[in-house]
Amino acid sequence: MTAFQTSRRGFLAAGAGLMLSLTLPLGRARAQTAATGPFVPNAFIRIGTDDTVTVMIKHLEMGQGPYTGLATLVAEELDADWAQMRAEGAPADNGLYANLFFGMQGTGGSTAIANSFMQMRKAGAAARAMLVAAAAQEWGVPAAEITVSAGQISHAGSGKSSGFGALSEAAASQPLPEDPPVKDAKDFVLIGTDRPKLDTVAKSNGTAIFTMDVYRDGMLTVVVAHPPRFGATVTSVDDAEALAVPGVEMVRQIPSGVAVYARNTYAALKGRDALVVEWDDSAAERRSSDELFAEYVTAAEEGGVTVEEDGDLAAFDGAAQVLEAEYRFPFLAHAPMEPLDAVIELADGKAEMWFGSQFPGFDRSTAAAVLGVPEEDLTINVLLAGGSFGRRAQGSAHIAAEAAEIAKAAGRDGTFKLVWTREDDLKGGYYRPMTLHRLRAGLDAEGNILGWENVVVNQSILMGTPMEGMLQGGPDATSFEGSSGLPYVLGAKRIGWARMESPVPVLWWRSVGHTHTAYAVETFLDEVLQAAGKDPLQGRLDLLPPEATRERGVLEKVKEISGWTGPQRDGRGYGVAYVKSFGTYVAEVVEVEDRGGVPHVSRVWCAVDCGIAVNPNVIRAQMEGGIGYALGTALHDRITLGAGGEVEQSNFHDYPMLRIGEMPAVEVAIIASSADPSGVGEPGVPPLAPALGNAWRALTGNKQYQLPFSGAIA
Amino acid sequence: MTKLTLALATGLIAAAPVFAQDSLSGPDAFADISDEAERSAAMFTEMGKVLTHPRCVNCHPVGDTPTQGDDMQAHSPPLVRGDADFGAPGMTCNTCHGPQNVALTSGQGSIPGHEPWMIAPVSMGWNGKSLNEICTQIKDPARNGDRDLEAIYEHMATDGLVGWAWDPGEGRTPAPGTQDVLGQLTRAWIDTGAVCPS
Amino acid sequence: MTKFIVNGREVDLDIDPDTPLLWALRDELRLTGTKFGCGIAQCGACTVMLDGMPRRSCVTPISMVEGSEVTTIEGMEGPEIAAVQSAWEAIDVPQCGWCQSGQIMSATALLQQVASPSDEDINNAMAGNVCRCATYVRIRQAIHDAAKTLEG
Structure with a gap:
C-alpha cells in the first residue's frame, strides 16, 4: 500500500476522474475535469476510476495522524467506505492549503483537525452531491431518491447502483454545490469510531518513503559543518584533506557553515571530519x-x-x-527520530524539493528567495516526517534555506540531499x-x-x-x-x-x-x-x-x-x-x-x-x-x-x-x-x-x- | 532539593583518561620484598591495577547489568546478562559489539568489539569488591569457571578478550601496562604461592 | 570489493570497506526500510539481521559482513515477521514510523527465540530500540498479540 505517498506517478496511474478544488469554508469551488495531463495539485479530493478516494492532506503527517483524521472527515460526508480511502501530502501552496487558523499553510498548535473540521467535511459533502447528481442524470431518477452508503450509490426504485469510480467523470461536469449541507452529528458513521490508520501498513513493512529515503540519479549527499558556538561564523576553511576523501566532490562555504558534497553519506561524513575550519566567535554566545x-x-x-x-x-x-x-x-532538543533533512533539485532554472515541510509556505518563499527564482518555479513535495514535535516548523525556514544555499553554492544543476546527523540535531539549537x-x-x-x-x-x-x-x-x-x-x-x-x-x-x-x-x-x-x-x-x-x-x-x-x-x-x-x-x-x-x-x-x-x-x-x-x-x-x-x-x-x-x-x-x-x-x-x-x-x-x-x-x- | 542520581549513560564516549595508574610494574619491581608470601600478595595488588580497571570490571559485574566507559556508567542501552551471559534474546552482546572495535562515523569514540564479546559469569563478578575478595574468588574453582591456577595464568596472559583491555578503541583508557606484564605478574604470583592481599 | 548476501541476493560493493552497512544498504542498494537515527548503536532504527541475528547496521562496517547473509525489513520472511506485522497493523502501533522497521526486526528476533515472551523479556529485547513518539504501550501489546497468533 503506497497510495498515501507523495507520488506523482501513483497519482497519474490512478486514472482520470473527479477532481475538486474548493476554497472553503463555504463551498465556493470549481470542478475540473481531470485531464490526462500532468498532476495539478489544487484539490483536496480525487476520486479515481478505480474507486479510490485520495485526499490531499494539507497538514504534515509526522505521526500525529492527520492523514487518517482529515481523510475520515472527507469519507464521513462522502459516505465512502474506509477501505477505498487514500491520503497524500499536499504540496506547498499557501493559497489552496492554508491552515484556516494561520492564514497560511502550516501544521502546529494541534490545529489540524480543528481548522479542517468543517472544511474537509464540506469538501466531502460537495463531492458526494456531484456524484449523486451524476447518478441522477445517468439513471434518469430524482437525486432526492438516491442514497449513498459505504461507497455505493444506489437508487432503490430502479434497483440501480454504482461505485464512485464509474461515475467520477460524469460527476466532474456537474455544477459544484454552493454550500453543501453536512451531516448532523447523530448521523456520523465514521467520526467517533476507531478505524485503521492509512499509513500503518507502509510504516510496518519499510516501504513508507520519508525525505531521507529519496534517491535521485546523480544525487549528492551533503553534510554541513556548523559552528560549535551559536552565532559564530566562518573565518577560514582548509578543505584539502576533505577533498582528498574518495567520493567527496566539492566543499562550499554557505551562510550556515561549510558544506561537504559527496557521492554517498559515508564519504560526506568522512569529508566533514577532515575539514579544518576556523570560526569567528565575536558575535557568538559564550555564556554557559x-x-x-x-x-x-x-x-x-x-x-x-x-x-x-x-x-x-x-x-x-x-x-x-x-x-x-x-x-x-x-x-x-526535539530530537525527532528522522534527523533533519531535505532534497533539492535544480534543473533549467526551476527547483523542486522533497521534504517533511511543516510550514511549506515559509519554506517555499525562503528557498525561492535564496535561489532567486519566482515562487511558482519552486515546487515542494511534502513527504512524511519521521517526527517533528515542532522542530520542522521554523519561522526562519532554516532547513529549506540551507538546502537552497547548498544547491546555489554548487553552481550547477543537480540533486542534493541535505542530511543532519544526530549530533548536528542535538547541537544545532x-x-x-x-x-x-x-x-x-x-x-x-x-x-x-x-x-x-x-x-x-x-x-x-x-x-x-x-x-x-x-x-x-x-x-x-x-x-x-x-x-x-x-x-x-x-x-x-x-x-x-x-x-x-x-x-x-x-x-x-x-x-x-x-x-x-x-x-x-x-x-x-x-x-x-x-x-x-x-x-x-x-x-x-x-x-x-x-x-x-x-x-x-x-x-x-x-x-x-x-x-x-x-x-x-x-x-x-x-x-x-x-x-x-x-x-x-x-x-x-x-x-x-x-x-x-x-x-x-x-x-x-x-x-x-x-x-x-x-x-x-x-x-x-x-x-x-x-x-x-x-x-x-x-x-x-x-x-x-x-x-x-x-x-x-x-x-x-x-x-x-x-x-x-x-x-x-x-x-x-x-x-x-x-x-x-x-x-x-x-x-x-x-x-x-x-x-x-x-x-x-x-x-x-x-x-x-x-x-x-x-x-x-x- | 534532593539530588537524584539516575543511571545516566554518559560513559559511552569518555573524555580524557581519568586514571593515574597507567603503569604496571613487572615481578622484578617486587624482588626486594624478602618475605615470599608478602611478595606474592604485593604482586597481586599490582595485578589489581588491571583487575579493578574499568576495562575489566565493566564486564565483570556482580549483578545483572554491565557498566561502560571510564566512568563506569550503566550500560546504554540497558542490557541484562541473560542465561548465557550474552544478553537477552532479541538483544545480545553481538547486536552492537562486533569482532573488532569500530570507530563511530559521526561524533567521537568507538564501539568496542572482540570475538567473543560477553559478560563474565555472575560467579566472577568483581565490580565493587575488594582485592582480597577478588583474589579469593579467582582462586576458587567454584567461582572461576573451574580453573586451576595454570588456567588462570593462561586467561591473564593469553586470552584475547583480556588482551582487548590494552587495545580498547578510541574513547577508552587502556588498562595499565601490557598483557605481557600482567602475565609475568600472574606467573610470579602463582610461583610465590598465589597469596591474596589482606 | 566486498561481497555479501542481502535478502538472498549476492552483492559486490566497490566502496570503502569501512562504510557502515547502514549506508551501504541505503545509498548503494536503495534499501531504505533500514533507518538512520543516531549512528552510535543507541536507537536501533538501523537494525538488520546478520546471519539470522539482529545487528545494528550503523556500527557494522561492510568489511565485517564479508561472506555473511544480511536481511533487511524488505527481505524478511517467515511466520514471526508475518505475525509481528499483522499485530502492528491491527492496533496501529506506528506514529511517525521512523523507528518501526527496527522495532519490528527486534520484536521478530525475540519471537524467533522466545515463543511466549513475558513483559520482562520484551523490556530486555526491545531496550535498544528507541521510539521518540513513545509507542511503547502498543509495541508491548503487539508483541504479546503476535505471540498468541504464533501459538495458533
Missing part, C-alpha cells in the same frame, strides 16, 4: 547555562513586564502564610527555551488563597523572527502561556514575563510554553494545597469556578478511573495535574515508585476532553505517546551550554530517550462531547511532568524544582 541562569535570576527579581493582573497584590500583606519557589528548566519561574502564593489562616504571583523568564520564540508580526506588538504569549489564563480562583494575581536575548535559536517544542508553565504552576499549586490541608484532587476541584465544567469533567473522570484515594497508597505516590492547552482539557494521575532514589512511573491515567472525538484510536495514541514523550524528558533530558558556550550533549547516550522498560501502563478516558474538535498532538504532554513531581513529593517529601530529575542543568 550557569551564567545565563544567573542573569535570569536577576531578571526575575526585577519582575518583568506584567502580562496578566487581577486585583491588588497588597493581599499578600494579610497572608498568614506565604510560599515561594524558584524553578529552572533547561534548553530541550532551535531548542525549547531555558526558563526560570518564580512563584509565590499567600494563604490566610483558613487555607484560602489570597494572592498568586508568577514571573517567567526566558527567550521569546517569535520575537526577532519573520513571525514576529503575529504578536501585533504584544508580548510573546508562547513564552508564558499556561502561567496566565489559569482557571483556578487564586485571589489577587500578577503574571510577569522577562524576555532574555541570546544567539541561541529557540523554537516551539511539543506543547510550547506549557512544557514549563504546567510544571511550575501545577507543582507549586500542589504545595499550596498541601499547606492549606487539602487533597490535591479535591483541592483543585474546589478552586474551579462553577462555569469551569470541562475542567471539572476531566478532573472528576481521572479521579474515577485512577481510583484516587489520595497522594499515597501501599508505598506508592500518586500525583495529579490538570492543564488546558490548545483548546483541549487534560487531567492526568501518575503512580510512582521509589527505586533506589530514582522515580519509576508504573501507571498513568489520563482524561481528555477534545470536543468531538473524530478518531478515538488516534486520540488514545497521542495521549499515550505524549505521556511517554513528556516522561522521558522529565526524567532525563537537558541541553546545557558549558563554559564558553558550547553545547555539552551530542547524541542519545547523553540526551537519553525514554525506553520501553520505563514506559508506564496508560489508561485513557475520552470525555464524550459535542463541542467542536480541538487538538490532541500536544495536550497529552503538559500534565505528565507536574503529576510526576507531585507524586514524587507525596512519596518522598522531595521537592523537585528543576527538570530533569536526573541531574544538574547548570
Whole structure:
C-alpha cells in the first residue's frame, strides 16, 4: 500500500476522474475535469476510476495522524467506505492549503483537525452531491431518491447502483454545490469510531518513503559543518584533506557553515571530519547555562513586564502564610527520530524539493528567495516526517534555506540531499527555551488563597523572527502561556514575563510554553494545597469556578478511573495535574515508585476532553505517546551550554530517550462531547511532568524544582 | 532539593583518561620484598591495577547489568546478562559489539568489539569488591569457571578478550601496562604461592 | 570489493570497506526500510539481521559482513515477521514510523527465540530500540498479540 505517498506517478496511474478544488469554508469551488495531463495539485479530493478516494492532506503527517483524521472527515460526508480511502501530502501552496487558523499553510498548535473540521467535511459533502447528481442524470431518477452508503450509490426504485469510480467523470461536469449541507452529528458513521490508520501498513513493512529515503540519479549527499558556538561564523576553511576523501566532490562555504558534497553519506561524513575550519566567535554566545541562569535570576527579581493582573497584590500583606519557589528548566532538543533533512533539485532554472515541510509556505518563499527564482518555479513535495514535535516548523525556514544555499553554492544543476546527523540535531539549537519561574502564593489562616504571583523568564520564540508580526506588538504569549489564563480562583494575581536575548535559536517544542508553565504552576499549586490541608484532587476541584465544567469533567473522570484515594497508597505516590492547552482539557494521575532514589512511573491515567472525538484510536495514541514523550524528558533530558558556550550533549547516550522498560501502563478516558474538535498532538504532554513531581513529593517529601530529575542543568 | 542520581549513560564516549595508574610494574619491581608470601600478595595488588580497571570490571559485574566507559556508567542501552551471559534474546552482546572495535562515523569514540564479546559469569563478578575478595574468588574453582591456577595464568596472559583491555578503541583508557606484564605478574604470583592481599 | 548476501541476493560493493552497512544498504542498494537515527548503536532504527541475528547496521562496517547473509525489513520472511506485522497493523502501533522497521526486526528476533515472551523479556529485547513518539504501550501489546497468533 503506497497510495498515501507523495507520488506523482501513483497519482497519474490512478486514472482520470473527479477532481475538486474548493476554497472553503463555504463551498465556493470549481470542478475540473481531470485531464490526462500532468498532476495539478489544487484539490483536496480525487476520486479515481478505480474507486479510490485520495485526499490531499494539507497538514504534515509526522505521526500525529492527520492523514487518517482529515481523510475520515472527507469519507464521513462522502459516505465512502474506509477501505477505498487514500491520503497524500499536499504540496506547498499557501493559497489552496492554508491552515484556516494561520492564514497560511502550516501544521502546529494541534490545529489540524480543528481548522479542517468543517472544511474537509464540506469538501466531502460537495463531492458526494456531484456524484449523486451524476447518478441522477445517468439513471434518469430524482437525486432526492438516491442514497449513498459505504461507497455505493444506489437508487432503490430502479434497483440501480454504482461505485464512485464509474461515475467520477460524469460527476466532474456537474455544477459544484454552493454550500453543501453536512451531516448532523447523530448521523456520523465514521467520526467517533476507531478505524485503521492509512499509513500503518507502509510504516510496518519499510516501504513508507520519508525525505531521507529519496534517491535521485546523480544525487549528492551533503553534510554541513556548523559552528560549535551559536552565532559564530566562518573565518577560514582548509578543505584539502576533505577533498582528498574518495567520493567527496566539492566543499562550499554557505551562510550556515561549510558544506561537504559527496557521492554517498559515508564519504560526506568522512569529508566533514577532515575539514579544518576556523570560526569567528565575536558575535557568538559564550555564556554557559550557569551564567545565563544567573542573569535570569536577576531578571526575575526585577519582575518583568506584567502580562496578566487581577486585583491588588497588597493581599499578600494579610497572608498568614506565604510560599515561594524558584524553578529552572533547561534548553530541550526535539530530537525527532528522522534527523533533519531535505532534497533539492535544480534543473533549467526551476527547483523542486522533497521534504517533511511543516510550514511549506515559509519554506517555499525562503528557498525561492535564496535561489532567486519566482515562487511558482519552486515546487515542494511534502513527504512524511519521521517526527517533528515542532522542530520542522521554523519561522526562519532554516532547513529549506540551507538546502537552497547548498544547491546555489554548487553552481550547477543537480540533486542534493541535505542530511543532519544526530549530533548536528542535538547541537544545532532551535531548542525549547531555558526558563526560570518564580512563584509565590499567600494563604490566610483558613487555607484560602489570597494572592498568586508568577514571573517567567526566558527567550521569546517569535520575537526577532519573520513571525514576529503575529504578536501585533504584544508580548510573546508562547513564552508564558499556561502561567496566565489559569482557571483556578487564586485571589489577587500578577503574571510577569522577562524576555532574555541570546544567539541561541529557540523554537516551539511539543506543547510550547506549557512544557514549563504546567510544571511550575501545577507543582507549586500542589504545595499550596498541601499547606492549606487539602487533597490535591479535591483541592483543585474546589478552586474551579462553577462555569469551569470541562475542567471539572476531566478532573472528576481521572479521579474515577485512577481510583484516587489520595497522594499515597501501599508505598506508592500518586500525583495529579490538570492543564488546558490548545483548546483541549487534560487531567492526568501518575503512580510512582521509589527505586533506589530514582522515580519509576508504573501507571498513568489520563482524561481528555477534545470536543468531538473524530478518531478515538488516534486520540488514545497521542495521549499515550505524549505521556511517554513528556516522561522521558522529565526524567532525563537537558541541553546545557558549558563554559564558553558550547553545547555539552551530542547524541542519545547523553540526551537519553525514554525506553520501553520505563514506559508506564496508560489508561485513557475520552470525555464524550459535542463541542467542536480541538487538538490532541500536544495536550497529552503538559500534565505528565507536574503529576510526576507531585507524586514524587507525596512519596518522598522531595521537592523537585528543576527538570530533569536526573541531574544538574547548570 | 534532593539530588537524584539516575543511571545516566554518559560513559559511552569518555573524555580524557581519568586514571593515574597507567603503569604496571613487572615481578622484578617486587624482588626486594624478602618475605615470599608478602611478595606474592604485593604482586597481586599490582595485578589489581588491571583487575579493578574499568576495562575489566565493566564486564565483570556482580549483578545483572554491565557498566561502560571510564566512568563506569550503566550500560546504554540497558542490557541484562541473560542465561548465557550474552544478553537477552532479541538483544545480545553481538547486536552492537562486533569482532573488532569500530570507530563511530559521526561524533567521537568507538564501539568496542572482540570475538567473543560477553559478560563474565555472575560467579566472577568483581565490580565493587575488594582485592582480597577478588583474589579469593579467582582462586576458587567454584567461582572461576573451574580453573586451576595454570588456567588462570593462561586467561591473564593469553586470552584475547583480556588482551582487548590494552587495545580498547578510541574513547577508552587502556588498562595499565601490557598483557605481557600482567602475565609475568600472574606467573610470579602463582610461583610465590598465589597469596591474596589482606 | 566486498561481497555479501542481502535478502538472498549476492552483492559486490566497490566502496570503502569501512562504510557502515547502514549506508551501504541505503545509498548503494536503495534499501531504505533500514533507518538512520543516531549512528552510535543507541536507537536501533538501523537494525538488520546478520546471519539470522539482529545487528545494528550503523556500527557494522561492510568489511565485517564479508561472506555473511544480511536481511533487511524488505527481505524478511517467515511466520514471526508475518505475525509481528499483522499485530502492528491491527492496533496501529506506528506514529511517525521512523523507528518501526527496527522495532519490528527486534520484536521478530525475540519471537524467533522466545515463543511466549513475558513483559520482562520484551523490556530486555526491545531496550535498544528507541521510539521518540513513545509507542511503547502498543509495541508491548503487539508483541504479546503476535505471540498468541504464533501459538495458533
